[in-house]
Amino acid sequence: MVPPQQDHDLVYNLRLSSVGPGCVTGSDVIHDLSGLDLTMKLHYLKAVYFFSSHAVEGLTVMNMKEAMFYLLNDYYITCGRIKRSESSGRPYIKCNDCGIRFVEGVCDETVDEWLETDDDSKRNLLVYHRAIGPELPFSPLVYLQVTLFKCGGISLGLSWAHILGDAFSVSNFINNWGQHMAKVNVNSSPALAPRSLTNTAKPEAPSEPLSAKQVNHVGDLWVLANNCKMETFSFNLTTKHLSNLQAKIGSVSAFDSICALLWRAIAKVREGFEPQIITVCRKDPCHDDSNVLGNNQIIRSIKASFLVGESDLNKLATLIANDQDQVCDERNKIEAAVEKDNGCTDYIISIYMPRMDD
Template identity: 50%
Template sequence: MVFSKEESLVYDLKLSSVGPGKTSGSDVVHELSSMDLAMKLHYVRGVYFFSSQAVEGLTIHYIKETMFTWFNEYYYTCGRFRRSDSGRPFIKCNDCGARFIEARCDLTIDEWLEMKDWSSLQKFVSQQVIGPELSFSPPVLLQITYFKCGGVAFGFSWAHVLGDAFSAIDCINRWGQIMALHQPNSPSPSTKLEEFENPHGVAKDPLSLKQVDPVGDHWIPLNGSNMETYSFKITPTQITNLRMKVMGSFFESLCAIIWQCIAKVRQAANGSEPKTVTICKRDTNKHKSGELSNSLKISTVKAELSVLEANPKKLANLLAEEATDETAQIEEAVEKDQGVSDFIVYGANLTFLDWQETDLYGLEFQGHKPQFVSYTIQGVGDKGAVIVLPGPNDVGNGGVGEEGRLVTLILPEGEVLGIQSELKKNGLLLEVELE
């Protein structure tokens, strides 16, 4: 099936707002940590596809009613950004609400999934960013798109300044629990603006953090390249073969191969290869279930050898054994000027994100799990990013196991075709993914 105008596939957009069912009080604020501010130019975007059985009898009235309860628990995600006298951003918890979007699509859910046009997923989730007017910019936007013949796509747009992808997914899964009549626990509001100390004697600047030109109140980095998104699935058999080939853990083995594939394409294009990469993983010592935070462990690896000529096993070993944790350095760098400067982490170097432990298929509608879930990031720098997610068969144990993976590449335009060819040579890209 061929469509001349993709934009016409999703239409009839209706906008409204939804927020907490009870007020959070007067003069309530939410302070942003150093890591929150390091991530403020990044956005997490998720799309869930649910069958017609999952949404049968599910009305907008009921959806919003359950969201009132949900946002009682996460009330500050419905606030708006302000700046203190020093220029440091914070959230004014004024209950302005999340943006709620309703739309329609002229395709069936199966027709859309069969298109395999990954870039088109953005039609199902808002691409709005914070600014240029902070007081009118919601950090959370929700979109429900109705397919022809039943089924919906549910889009979830999340400002990374609120918390990392693990927090975002825990948050949206909590809504699913509330829809299933689980009772929420309301957090205690904060009404005091904290004083953040300006650190002295800061160590060398972290390689994983890049300061960008000031963006003011329009929170999106200006890239030298347009970025393209491409996703592919990895089967359990491919996972086994990769482990046997590289003789390392799956994540590091996969990243080693992709690192080398990207190096080949960039070496051919401009004579350089990415020597330094960033690794972002969940910090299990900091992350607490039910709490929103940017609690990632952010590390860098610098290769002294040729990435092109290296044995993938050597690269995997570098990623596993030689990574330098820069999280504390990032926090110190952000606080040099009280959190006023603008930075990026994703794409400052080629960045590998391990999201395998997210409960990606944890959001349920009326006891039904989604048919397919995809997450990506907006605001990635020119060096690109690679996200490793649970695959669509990982629906029984929070995405942990050997069922398969979904890999999303966010790279400068013009690189994807060459990298597809390299991935195919390495057995990571099946013919069906190229159709």
Template identity: 45%
Template sequence: MESPDVENIVYDHRLSSVVPATITGEGRVLNLTNADLAMKLHYLRGVYLFRSEAVDGLNTGDLKSPMFRMLEDFYPAAGRIRTSPEDGRPFVKCNDSGVRIVEAKCSKTIDEWLDMSDQSEYDHLLHHDQVLGPDLGFSPLVFIQITWFKCGGLSIGISWAHVLGDAFSLSDFLNKYGPAMAGRRDLPPKHPHMPTADNHNSPKPRTQKLFPFSLGSVGPVGDHWKLTNTCKMATQSYHITDKQLNALIFKVSGLKQSAKVKPFEAISALFWKSLAKVKEGSGLETVTIVKNGFHSRGNGLLPCRNGQVISAVKAEMRVSEADVLELANLIGEKAVDETGIIDETMEEENGKSADFFVYGANLTFVNLEEVKIYGFDMKGQKPIFANYTIGGVGDEGAVLVLPGPENLKGKEGGRIVNVILPEHLLGKLKNEISKELGTSPN
């Protein structure tokens, strides 16, 4: 349990708002797709750390100023959730209510922060733990926290309602910040066509009566978009270096080098088996795989979209005793795409007798290897460390696989693996992963 001293590392919080520099216009909305609504109880959290030289000469006003211009183009981020009076379906009213800004100070230096053995446990101090509601119509969709460190370094933390878009959309949004600070306008065309609120997809007949394995349900949450867990959830972060990753892939593939597995598959299989050992095989026969569904996102549209492919993988063997290569092959070759079935389920049933969620309905592996997390720069300098996690994960947990650091001297490359699980499982999982990989959480 965190002590008051730990909580006080980040202090002097101040709130303000940023709105689009020009009025968006009357009646403009962002319709939420079924894929968006499947993510309504989830939140993306991001943290970017910059050394002092990247922000030398800048103050908080300098950092906020470009956001006004950015929001002219990304105006749904400054909107608020409303519901259709006809059918109760949520949509985003683009009413320029603003993105909430949190300003704070940290009593540590950047290096002291990175040297904390349990750093990942405290990253939440660098971003706002946002949840939409219970005053849903007044809840900001995006919080951006600017935290100044004792050394002059800076962190930018973001909390982004997943209903706006996935992790790729979030990184697209933030990667426009550097050009905006430099006064460049290499942004999407202003006000592309946006449909009206009552023009969402018409109901479609169910092609199958199957309920998606990768979807969980809870009683209707009403105006408070929060997933309530039955146990305390916590996050543990691993940095798997290039050397360790290559050794893992070699170990998994064995003598069958022609069957060399991909990094995401090897990592996911390792954590799947290790967690099955920790839980003694209970309830881990089926897992969910989430990956990028768009081959190209540079189409000039607003970056507010959920484009994940959501698949289910079912093991017919005892996972705790399975060969890791066999599990990796299941993930790579036997995943069943449930995106279409989820779309149909959401169209028919969402908000009527239940609400739904994806992350943590099963143990969920999220492939974020292709997220351009280090595309966000300040004055041409990239962050020394960047990280994403997810809020609102169900009890079965989630494992996120991200690119490793690009600019952290001596620790570059590899993958960052963020594990979100019931807190009581993390210590046992750490021991299993350490035995298999020879590494410990950051």
């Protein structure tokens, strides 16, 4: 027998099932994807939430699934599948209640032992992920993995197709699920009605966006080809780290300080090829949280007119914090660029830094 401590067996006994809405959504329900949604088609959001044994005492996988049935009555769009228009080839979501993919796994470590590891590759074992395609009608848009640790604690790993909605949509999805599990009254119907673009005027074509980069067409396998050798590196930021960083930089927010620190670090590593422009995403204060599904975040490109790698952190953070006027919001530019080919051209968002503390 292969001992479970080998890398590929750290999380084992994986069981896959599908969970859909408790009520039938209806026939021929379609959710049209906006230009901003389609810009995000090659992006996926991943998150892992850890809970101690005390926090989940008495909670079973069946309890989680039962709460999910009720949650998905409102988030039924997440249970749909991608299809293409026969006339234009533009992707849309068919709300057919196929469900999200629910994964169960077991780990022989404790939560504390897992968190002490320095091996970033291990973290992928807690998030079951498959890119959309190549058979679009059979590809789930959401994967949710529950891993049971030997201490009684659990982790919840989420893989979310960014085409569904932004990081704030993900946060609301998880929070609402938690409220259903706690049997708290939930503000339902976050998705309201599926979006229709039939009568929506196409945006005018302003200048090309700096934040969106056109890539080679990927067809029906929605993953960006990457020929570079890359590794994942994680930053463990404690309250003390943030306090020290804030003390050095000044009055800007922690988010702006972290962005400045990462921007300068990347610039130093690239040695002469430093990025002069980054993309920062923030929550739109005018957006109604009762309609949480969608890519509604403000997308701004911030350009430095100086050498970033040699810059003062305070100067860099202040540039990020102050560059929030409406002119910098590139959403209309992105929409126009995508709609030129009726949503059939592939884009990615470059150097993407989403703000989650709003």
